[in-house]
Amino acid sequence: MSNAARSPDHDDARAEPRARMLGWLLLGDVAVYGVIVLLFSLPLLAGWLGGMLWFWVLVFTVSWPGVAYVRLLLQARRAEPDTQEADELLVDPASVPVLAGVLREIEQGLGMRHGTQIALDGRMNASIRLVQQGRRQRRRLTIGLPVLLALDEPCCRAMLLHECAHLAREHGRWSQWFHVRLQWWRRLADIHRQNHAMFTVPLRLFLRWYVPRLWLRRLAFSRVCERMADQWAVQQGGAAAGRLHLAMAVQDRTLSNYWQTLYAGAGRQGIAAVTPYQMLLSVPQHALPVDQAQARAWLDAALAEPAAEGDTHPVLLERLQMAGVHPGQLPADWPWQWPARPAATVWLGKALPALAARLDEHWQQAAEPYWQQAADAAGARTAEYHATRRRQQIQRLNADDWFVLAVYQRGQGAAEWVDALRQGLALDARHAGLNRLLAEQTAKRGDWAAASRRWQIVLADPEAERETPLCELLACALRLTDTALATWCRSELAALYVYAESPELYPHGLGQAELAKVRNDLDLLLRSANAVWLFRQSEDAAAPEWLLLIKAWDDWLLRTVANATGQIEATRAACNRLLPEVLGKTHLKLAVDYLLPGDVRLAACVDAAKL
Structure with a gap:
């Protein structure tokens, strides 16, 4: 087996600045433990130099508060529980032999010992990390069930190649070291926020200087690791790596639409009757893009997004370029729909329904407070609707009132919402909310030109939300082959995320x-x-x-x-x-x-x- 197959980026084994990062981590440890040693050694030294009387005076005036402070410093070092572990389900490899076999094959290609645990959760993502079990550390791959349902086998394999490359380079161990120390620094900051005694001054000043710099270097280090894992996935997965990024950009929004629609029904049924992951086993057509034009608009919106603050992954455009995909020249079969044969049906096999049911049970327990909040919001909308109806009997309604009626009636499936829409537009033909409802309605009928005009009216309102209308208008422009309008929409999407270094003053x-x-x-x-x-x-x-x-x-x-x-x-x-x-x-x-x-x-x- 070649070196390239054994280890990602093997010829550049020092691509990550590991020695420098280790030095920064050790600097923080040395500073904290140095302060602890100093607090104990100074009273003893002074007592030895000044005699027994001075020794006991210093013990009670310096060491006693110092001992309490040292105790707080050491208690802050304790590890916090792994919160991600509570959100995932461990899967027996024997129950999913195909997925276990794919993972074993990737481990062998990376020269890793077999033994990675498999877990499922409900995210549109995958991750791999080290977990502490007793005195041992185990590797654990966590992959979201929506990923396996929305992507085909080659794309999911490219995702596993990316994640396993992190372990081959021991990125998980570095991530754990960073995580533990950043937790420690956060707890130390909480201690010093309430304790301004003079013996805390050295460490407080050091942490004020050290922690922001460690955070920036950690981000830079993690970004290098992500690029290396992406390169390995491209080398071993080929074109599937580019298809993975295209599919994830579209299906992220699909899943977001799916959850929004699900929570919109919170006022009509209890959470015990809701099984979101079993419902996902049937393709959620209401959340998917209606056609390739809408999918392309969603992709363009994702391409316009910059890296979020603290995000270690490269932006989508950079990842596509690394995979050899040009956003302006997408292949005809780019994956904007859910595949006819998703990876879940092959890799999970007969265990898929049972795993989806277990995830549903877990979700019902974890999401109950959020479901109740959504139900309360639905109750407030119902109360607002009935109050508007009562007010209609004694006074003339304005456009905002008709918008309230139209939104509620449409949500209840009542045909009267169209009349409320017409009444509101008669009062204010440029009302952003009412025009948004009409744009959605005309788009469903396939009248793209009329929908385009309505979306432009919505965008003319400076207070209206802009991303969704811009995506819908871009989709209309692509269907109508209006190149100038499509270019304008893309520039406006990019402008949504432009953060000026100096604000407009x-x-x-x-x-x-x-x-x-x-x-x-x-x-x-x-x-x-x-x-x-x-x-x-x-x-x-x-x-x-x-x-x-x-x-x-x-x-x-x-x-x-x-x-x-x-x-x-x-x-x-x-x-x-x-x-x-x-x-x-x-x-x-x-x-x-x-x-x-x-x-x-x-x-x-x-x-x-x-x-």
Whole structure:
């Protein structure tokens, strides 16, 4: 067997900066245990140098609170229970021999010993990790039943190749080390938030410097690991790796639609009668894209999404490019539908119905409070409907009232909702909610041009939710082969996720007389702060939203003292005391925020906005 088959990225065995990461982890451990040793050694040393009397005085004045502090530090090191384990079902490999055989084959290809446990859960995802069982650590593959139902065998095999590549490179062990230490640092932060004694100062200052840097390096390390696992899946799985990412992008939204529809019925039946995973064994046509155009619109929306904060996976576009797939040139058979022969029917075989039933039982227990919340929300909508009906008898309804009636009646399957829709549009032809209902109705009839016009009216409302209307409008444009409209929709989807490094802030633009009045009103604040800027948060000078940015920090030494003692910096504390008084004087409605060292908004703090 070749080296490439034994280990992912074997020729680049040091691709992850392991030595550097190990150094960062050890630095934190050395700091904490060093503080523990220091707290015990200093009183003993002082007692030995100063005589027995000083020894006992120091024991009671220093060591006693120090011992309590050390005890808290050591207690914070305890491991928290694995919460994921409570959400999954262990599966006996003998009951799913085909899945066990596929996993064994992948393990052999990676040069791993056989023995990975198999578990199922309800997520649209898969993961592999180390779990502690007594004194032993076991590998465990957890795969979501929706994944096995929505994907075919090659795609699921590519997913297993990705996950097993993590274990072959011992990424699971590193992930566990990071997880344990980040839990420890979080508990230490909770301890120091309530304890500002002087003997806690060294560790508090160290953690303030260390934890953010460890978090950033952990993210960078994990992203390298994910790229390596993706590369291995592409090398061994071929085109199936690209098909996997395409299918997951579409089926993620399918599953989201499925759960939304399921919880929408919470007011009509109890949770004991709901079996979501057994229902998934029949293809959920109501949640799937109606055609390839809608599926492509969902894919474009997923391509526009940036990496979430803290996400270690590459963005979808990067993963597709790594697999050799160009989003603009998709194969004709790209997997936007559920396969006729999903992996679940082959890999789980006769055990599939029983496993789905076990997942349903587990879901009913875990989801009961959420189901009750959905039922309460449905009850509130029903009460609002009946209140609107009573009000209809004594006064004329407006467009918002007709929207309430239409939504409720459509949810109940009553034909009267169409009349409520017509009545509301007669009062306000550009009502976003009513036009959304009409767009959905016309799309069901296949009138894509009329639906397109209605979705454009919805998007003209600046307060309307934009992602779903943009996806639906893009689907209409693809069906109508309207290239210009499709391009506009894609650019708008991308703009939804653009986070500017510096927010849009505009200098106040006040005249000399009004500016002098504002400065006079804020005089006490201007004397106490380092600097103050006044901005408009919109280009509309006629109806501005005002923002007052205050720079109120001390020099580095005083900031360090404030951090050490847990107090607010003196300059900022003075501004806090003055703000209620000065804001009561000015005629402007000001939102107030403080600038921090390194704040990206400092770039917008120009002289034209300075007070």
